[in-house]
Amino acid sequence: MEFKDYYQTLGVSRSASADEIKKAFRKLARKYHPDVSKEPDAERRMQEINEANAVLSDVEKRAAYDQLGSAPPPGQEFRPPPGWDSGFEFSNRGFSSGEAGDYSDFFAELFGRMGGGPRPPHGHGGGASLRGEDHHAKVVLELDDTFSGATRQISLRVPRLDERGRVLLATRTLNVKIPRGVHEGQVIRLAGQGGPGVGGAPAGDLLLEVHFKPHARLRVEGRELHLTLPVTPWEAALGAVISVPLPGGELKVRIPAGSQSGRQLRVRGRGIPSNPPGDLLLDIQVVLPPADSPAARKVYEDMAHALAFDPRQETQA
Numbered sequence: 001m002e003f004k005d006y007y008q009t010l011g012v013s014r015s016a017s018a019d020e021i022k023k024a025f026r027k028l029a030r031k032y033h034p035d036v037s038k039e040p041d042a043e044r045r046m047q048e049i050n051e052a053n054a055v056l057s058d059v060e061k062r063a064a065y066d067q068l069g070s071a072p073p074p075g076q077e078f079r080p081p082p083g084w085d086s087g088f089e090f091s092n093r094g095f096s097s098g099e100a101g102d103y104s105d106f107f108a109e110l111f112g113r114m115g116g117g118p119r120p121p122h123g124h125g126g127g128a129s130l131r132g133e134d135h136h137a138k139v140v141l142e143l144d145d146t147f148s149g150a151t152r153q154i155s156l157r158v159p160r161l162d163e164r165g166r167v168l169l170a171t172r173t174l175n176v177k178i179p180r181g182v183h184e185g186q187v188i189r190l191a192g193q194g195g196p197g198v199g200g201a202p203a204g205d206l207l208l209e210v211h212f213k214p215h216a217r218l219r220v221e222g223r224e225l226h227l228t229l230p231v232t233p234w235e236a237a238l239g240a241v242i243s244v245p246l247p248g249g250e251l252k253v254r255i256p257a258g259s260q261s262g263r264q265l266r267v268r269g270r271g272i273p274s275n276p277p278g279d280l281l282l283d284i285q286v287v288l289p290p291a292d293s294p295a296a297r298k299v300y301e302d303m304a305h306a307l308a309f310d311p312r313q314e315t316q317a
Contacts, residue, residue: 001079006051010028017165020165021056029049055107064110090135135204135206138211140212140213146181146273154174154176176190181272181274181275184221187209187210189206190208192204218246222278225281231286241254251270
């Protein structure tokens with residue numbers, strides 16, 4: 001995916017104020033608007049200018065975009081770093097998937113799902129009441145939190161404009177109750193923690209989309225947990241019952257005799273403890289002990305003589 005330098009497109013510095021961005025956009029729009037421009041690439045340039053303005057004129061998108069840093073070296077594909085937008089509090093002024101489709105793949109990847117909920121209706125008249133907007137944020141939790149439930153202090157970055165029209169990030173901290181069994185992608189709704197209402201109407205809600213930090217041993221896919229399980233050659237050949245430590249407690253697992261590396265065992269109900277609970281998938285990995293002593297080498301030599309075994313027999317013509 002190609003990185004888009006929106007500041008370069010509008011010809012402004014990264015510290016440009018909101019007024020400077022507006023002026024730069026209007027100047028370029030007068031030059032490249034297809035209805036009036038005689039430039040041969042006016043339509044393409046206008047699309048690029050509109051996209052850059054859509055990001056840099058929006059305080060939330062600009063603050064998130066700034067977190068990506070500078071463009072990668074020429075010729076190198078760009079991929080946003082994992083969790084780049086976690087901890088940002090966004091309002092409901094996002095783009096629908098259809099609107100995002102009018103722009104580049106870069107834009108759609110970064111902003112296509114921002115503020116994806118329905119917008120509240122606008123009131124009419126000076127005395128109208130209007131419920132506050134729902135706000136959205138991605139939060140990253142420890143996997144252990146879903147097994148026990150917890151109350152966590154979560155800090156969110158809230159983009160604002162200062163008195164000079166430049167973007168700054170304020171921080172607000174909330175104590176959030178994490179329910180037991182919460183799973184990847186689930187939304188925790190905090191009532192009344194979104195945008196303020198108008199005319200005495202209630203505030204909107206804050207919707208926290210849950211993601212998990214990478215775990216040292218476990219990989220999360222929805223409600224399922226994946227674990228690579230090392231076993232010894234004798235456990236794999238003869239079968240065994242072994243202990244597997246999990247965040248929810250130790251689990252006894254039976255390894256079937258004759259197991260090979262790559263075999264997958266499914267333990268139902270021992271994944272994320274949601275409703276319904278997910279499964280635990282164990283990928284067996286047979287690990288050979290090193291022949292790093294005379295005694296160990298003797299064991300391998302005895303096996304070589306005692307066992308008529310050729311793992312490559314089926315590959316030979």
